[in-house]
Structures are given as structure tokens and as C-alpha cells.
Amino acid sequence: MQKVQSxxxxxxxxxxxxxxxxxxxxxxxxxxxxxxxxxxxFVMASSGSTFDWMGLTMICLGGFLVVAxxxxxxxxxxxxxxxxxxxxxxxxxxxxxxxxxxxxxxxxIAGIIxxxxxxxxxxxxxxxxxxISLALYAFVYTPLKRIHPVNxxxxxxxxxxxxxxxxxxxxxxxxxxxxxxxxxxxxxxFVHFWSIAWLLDDDYKKAGFKMLPSTGxxxxxxxxxxxxxxxxxxxxxxxxxxNKAGWISAALATVAALYVLYRSYRLLQTCDGKExxxxxxxxxxxxxxxxxxxxxxxx
Numbered sequence: 001m002q003k004v005q006s007x008x009x010x011x012x013x014x015x016x017x018x019x020x021x022x023x024x025x026x027x028x029x030x031x032x033x034x035x036x037x038x039x040x041x042f043v044m045a046s047s048g049s050t051f052d053w054m055g056l057t058m059i060c061l062g063g064f065l066v067v068a069x070x071x072x073x074x075x076x077x078x079x080x081x082x083x084x085x086x087x088x089x090x091x092x093x094x095x096x097x098x099x100x101x102x103x104x105x106x107x108x109i110a111g112i113i114x115x116x117x118x119x120x121x122x123x124x125x126x127x128x129x130x131x132i133s134l135a136l137y138a139f140v141y142t143p144l145k146r147i148h149p150v151n152x153x154x155x156x157x158x159x160x161x162x163x164x165x166x167x168x169x170x171x172x173x174x175x176x177x178x179x180x181x182x183x184x185x186x187x188x189x190f191v192h193f194w195s196i197a198w199l200l201d202d203d204y205k206k207a208g209f210k211m212l213p214s215t216g217x218x219x220x221x222x223x224x225x226x227x228x229x230x231x232x233x234x235x236x237x238x239x240x241x242x243n244k245a246g247w248i249s250a251a252l253a254t255v256a257a258l259y260v261l262y263r264s265y266r267l268l269q270t271c272d273g274k275e276x277x278x279x280x281x282x283x284x285x286x287x288x289x290x291x292x293x294x295x296x297x298x299x
Contacts, residue, residue, distance in 0.1 A: 038162040040291040041165060052170075063130070068107070068114075070158070072104075076100055081146070136155075137159075184290065187235055197212045229279075249294045263282045
């Protein structure tokens with residue numbers, strides 16, 4: 001009896017460990033944040049008295065699988081560099097708990113299923129955008145990280161595609177509002193990721209990753225962060241200008257952008273890592289407030 005219980009406990013423990021590894025491989029929390037952006041675009045594009053809840057479920061499912069696949073392939077490609085950094089050394093592939101074959105196969109299956117859902121449930125344009133997002137992130141942005149700081153610009157493109165994905169899933173159209181949703185999240189990427197890169201620059205250097213501009217932790221880099229933060233104000237007002245949102249939601253987005261701009265100004269003054277951390281937190285606040293405010297405006 002004790003032997004049976006021991007086997008059951010070991011099996012349960014192994015299953016829990018495997019689930020935990022897949023959560024790390026697919027970066028569950030980050031993936032869910034990205035999926036929320038796709039849902040944001042879907043809600044913004046929706047109209048009529050009856051909301052398409054099944055469509056929302058499918059955009060979230062398809063988006064989740066594509067982003068999970070991108071993250072998994074990223075870890076397969078970077079396994080020899082992840083082991084060099086404190087932040088990533090315990091990732092399943094880098095640490096050897098998951099084989100390259102398993103991580104690659106599970107990521108490719110997730111990506112294929114995700115793209116298929118987005119293509120056949122919605123339209124071909126949605127499928128094409130999801131494929132571009134996955135390919136850019138895994139096979140262009142990832143190798144560029146050790147070559148040139150331009151990787152952040154390249155990575156900002158797939159990072160800004162999820163709200164566009166949600167919009168196109170409903171409209172099957174790359175119109176002005178679709179571009180506006182892309183622009184909001186595109187400029188946000190620089191502020192968010194450069195603030196993280198400022199904090200983790202020493203760790204990134206262990207693996208040879210060039211995540212900050214070539215000027216490093218300097219006033220020149222802080223100036224670039226400030227300028228991109230300033231762009232969040234006009235970009236956040238685009239839905240209002242296109243008559244897709246009201247003044248209240250636009251005002252909330254502007255206040256959130258001004259807070260990011262203030263934190264960026266503080267970094268420009270001090271070049272202090274503590275201020276970079278505040279920018280990172282403020283960028284989360286900005287994106288959350290802006291997306292929720294505009295979605296509530298649709299209800």
C-alpha cells in the first residue's frame with residue numbers, strides 16, 4: 001500500500017514539475033498579458049447589440065498558442081545563452097530539464113494550431129499577421145539580440161501586433177484604427193523594454209545581448225526613452241481623433257501617458273536604476289489603463 005502511495009506521489013510530483021516547466025517555457029504571465037492586448041483589439045472592433053463571446057474566446061486561444069510558441073522557440077534558440085544569465089538560468093531547456101526536441105516540437109505544434117485557429121475561424125489576414133508575429137519574434141528578433149541594439153525595434157513589431165490581430169479578426173481590414181492600435185503598443189515597447197534593459201544590462205551582457213542603445217546606461221539613452229514616452233500622448237489620442245472613443249477614455253489614456261513621461265523625465269535627470277524601475281511599473285499602468293478605458297468606452 002505504501003509503495004502504491006509512493007508511486008502516486010512521485011507521479012503527481014513529476015506532473016506538477018512538468019506543468020511548471022511548460023509555464024516557464026511558454027512564459028505564461030507574459031503570454032496572458034499579450035493575449036489581453038489581442039482581446040482589447042477584438043473588443044474595440046466589435047459593434048452591434050450582440051457581442052461575439054465565442055469569437056473573443058477563439059482570438060484569446062489562438063493568440064495564446066502563437067505567443068506561447070514564439071516564447072518556446074525563443075528559449076530553444078537561446079538555450080546556450082540563457083544558462084549564462086541569473087534571470088534565465090533556470091529555464092527548462094537551458095537547465096536541461098526539457099529536451100530541445102520536446103521544447104521545439106511542443107512550440108511548433110502550438111504555433112501551427114494557433115495560426116490555424118486564427119486563419120480558419122476568422123480570416124486569412126489574421127492568420128498572416130499571426131505568422132509574421134511568430135516568425136519575426138523567434139527567427140529575426142531573437143538572433144539579433146546578440147548582434148545589434150536594433151533588435152528592440154524589430155521586437156517592437158511583433159510586440160505591437162496583438163491589438164491589430166484582434167481588430168483584423170473582426171474587420172478583416174487594415175484601416176486607420178487598426179494602425180492606431182498598433183502605434184500605441186509599438187511606441188510603448190521602447191519605453192517598457194529599455195527600462196527593463198536598463199535594470200538588467202549587467203545580466204544581459206553576460207550572454208552578449210545588446211538590449212540597450214549603443215550608448216548604454218547614459219543620458220543619451222534616457223533621452224530616447226523620454227522621447228518615446230512623449231509619443232504615447234498623441235498615439236493614445238488617436239482613437240478619439242478617429243471617432244472610435246470618447247473624451248473620458250482619451251483623458252484617462254493621456255493622464256497615464258503623462259505619468260510615464262514624468263517617470264522618464266526623472267530618469268533623464270538622474271540616470272538612476274531606481275527611476276528605470278519606476279518607468280517599468282508606470283508602463284504597465286499606462287497600457288492597462290489605456291486598454292481598459294477604451295474597452296469600457298465600447299460597453
